[in-house]
Amino acid sequence: METFHGLEWSQLADMGPELTLVIAAVVLSLLDLFLPGRANRALLGWLTLVAVVIAGVFAALQLGVDAPIDILGQSYRVDGFAALFKLIFLGGTALAVLMSLGSINEENVPHHVGEYYYFYLPATLGALIMASSADLITLFVGLELLSITSYVMVGMRKKQLASNEGAFKYIVLGGISSAVILYGMSFLYGMTGTTNLMEINAVLQSSTDSFGALIYVSFFLLLAGFGFKIAAAPFHNWAPDVYQGAPTPVSAFLAVVSKGAGFALLFRVFYRVFDGVGSSEYPIQYDVLLAVGVLAAAAMIIGNIQALRQTNMKRLLALSGVANAGYLLVPVASYYGLVHYTNVSELMFYLIAYTLMNVGAFAALAIVERAGGSEDVKSFAGFYYRAPWTAAGMVVIVLSLAGLPVTGGFFGKLYIMLGAVETHKYWLAAIMIGTSVISLYYYFSIVRQMFMRSTEENPVRVPVILGITLWLCVIGTLVMGFYPQGVLDGIDQVTKLSDWMLLPQ
Template sequence: MELIRLEVQDLGLLAPELTIVIAAIILSLLDLLLPRQVSRSWLGWLSLVGIAVSALFIVLYQLNIDEPKQLLMNSYRIDDFASIMKLVLLTGVGLITFMSIGSVNEEETPHVGEYYYLLLPAVLGGMIMASSGELITLFVGLELLSITSYILVAMRKKDPRSNEGAFKYVVLGGISSAIILYGMSFLYGMTGSTVLPEISAVLEGSGEAMLPMIYLSFFLMLAGFGFKVAASPFHMYAPDVYQGAPTPITAFLAVVSKAAAFAILFRVMYNIFASPGIMGTPQHGDFLTAMMVVAAAAMITGNFIALRQTNLKRLLAYSGIANSGYLLVPIAVQFTIVHFSNFAEFTYYLIAYMLMNIGMFAVLMILERSTGEEELRGFAGLYYRAPAMSVAVMLLVLSLAGLPVTAGFFGKLYILLGTMQTQHYWLGAVMILTSVVSFYYYFGIIRQMFMRSDDESAPLRPTLPLTITMWLCAIGGVALGLYPQGILAYIERIFSLTQDLFIFG
């Protein structure tokens, strides 16, 4: 048996991940050694430095490389698919860390130091998932992300809602991880390997003998990953967890954790269940149809249940469920000769989704600091109390709703056009109808700001990082909408379907 070694020079390829590991260790040691009475808020700035250095390593040494690199026989891959997804993850956690500085305090969230350094291993887990080319590596990254997320959700130990949300998250998250692992075990049993290209090669020549087990493995893994991205019907935990968690952690779950799960869903589905060797077989069509049904169910469930929500966190939770459906569509419709920009469309909308959600959570944190209000009525009369802030909120809401000249509009439009090009008209119809439904609850926020008055509300007390984050996200959403084709063209130029997504042994 050949012994596979990780050479010293290979560590250079892991510079972004090692940077996050080193930063997390330094922060944890500082938190332990500093006297209890010393404020930990400045640890957020050190965390941001680690995130920025990690992203810089990716841009300088991993993005737009000529040929993908692999470690330990494709267990870990350095390619443009992974690099783009890592940059999205790091940008998301960077914005969340930045807006938390000065806003997260010991009264609301005990152990602020732990809050900052636990975000780092969580995003590290997402980065490992994005680069995984092997099932065990994938599962290690998934569990690193999941376990740290469970702790972060439960950080408000004296809040009953936080405890309830954390308990549900741990139990259901553990079950979903077990389901994914069970699906992986069938793949290993059928193929004798955990490496994606080797699994694909064996399944291509399996014929009818392994077909029932292939179907069982697919549906188990789809159910497990469906939980991780909060897609219907695996979404029931999301509203309670989002409502109970500290608001920055809710933003993390809604954006970073979900993006990491989508990254590995893209990688696994296209390297095992929709690989070139399986294309054209009956089961290939069944796999894609199942993902389309989940996408449609998420869009319908999320948008229609959101109509009845009055709590902003729960509303954004159901909005996130609906957006999970939109993000599933580019994975489900498959690459074809007439349409092969799935990944570019997915990434563009993921970036738009990240900006508009983090921006809205920054707004919610401002309202919580000022009034302690999470309900929609907290927006009442906002135009009269803070006209500039109401403009930023309006830009974010318009992007969430998907109205023209915003990134949300063009993200949905390009996904819709791709769906129509591949002749999945029923799925396109679901996208259109559910987007129209979403206008009602999104515009409920604007109605509160401009058509309601609340003279008794306390003055707003935003911190500078919260204000900057809110405006960065609002302006970023409009800027992406003004130049969507340039972003899509750049992603398509550096991303290669055969080199960066499909893994060949």
């Protein structure tokens, strides 16, 4: 009785965030069976939010761990890198659930579908597992837990054709991408005989000349699969349809939590498995970074260009997310070294800013939808005259999305661009600048509708919960804009090279 499936009882507290979500998901699913009628959904929503907050408290306590903790046979790692990612995921989930409480109605999701809320818990659990995984098996389990739950959440609006179409495309393409990832992992296991990321790297370094071609095959399979999960071009075509078909809070969840989990996974795998692997014949490490850089460039260019002609707000935000996936890939392509050791901090800083500005944008869209508007950009017409304070908050969100001062999005892009310059990735920095200029056109089309298009409609009644969600994001964005160095220093103190590289202290 001293262990529980390889987990010591004394280590249960180290998995506090994960266990909290598991227990809450089971309890809420049972509670849903006994609660009557319409009252159950709101109660389940608030209980889901409480569970996420409690899990966040446990994750915050892990920020101060003195040394990384390896559990479950070194397949699971608790460290500052994982704890900060977990806080981002839990924060994004909390905002999505809060948004749901203010926007979901009978037209969106039938009142008897109480599982709409507690499905956020296993989905977020999958993201947490991905952040802490140090083994291919636990990594894939977390990936599929997040993916399968997301498929169901996208199809919650069963009576709407767009929801059914989006869910069908998502599950088919998501299943294919998971198979591609699993195929790439099978090559790694076949070459090394282990699924532990630390052991895989050691074997690959000593046998590069023997397996050089197969290592490339494995890498490109993983890159393609991960590219789908983070919606990076050219693996992004599912995103606009899925975002448009899903309930608005679910679209926000996919945009920030699902995408962020993909980056945590990508950072762990690429930097641990392929770091230091290469020879004169097979310069694998450098080719890996080059390929990630090319993917980043493609995502920035294609995402921004395709967004130019979008009139549906959800599809526009989906393609904006494709472009932002490119910006987030730049730190991955910018290798760490003596002159640049903050690439993980740059990624996390911008991921936090990205979470706030995207959830804020979706919250504003939910307000417009509740007021009787559509998902079209034109539904924001005259919004300043109908809800001036909400429109002002949306302006801050748009400024951050466009990367303009003084917002978190501006400094996030600035830090990433400076990191690219430090590592002599001038071409990526140039593409970042050029595509950011292009994005001004479609971002400011929203501002133009709010301030320069008149409307005869009555003032908008902003639901309190949606207003709180929007302004939490606005305040967070402004704090990151006015005090960026403090936030970045805090991230640096939490994340250590030995953490995310899975090295011993």
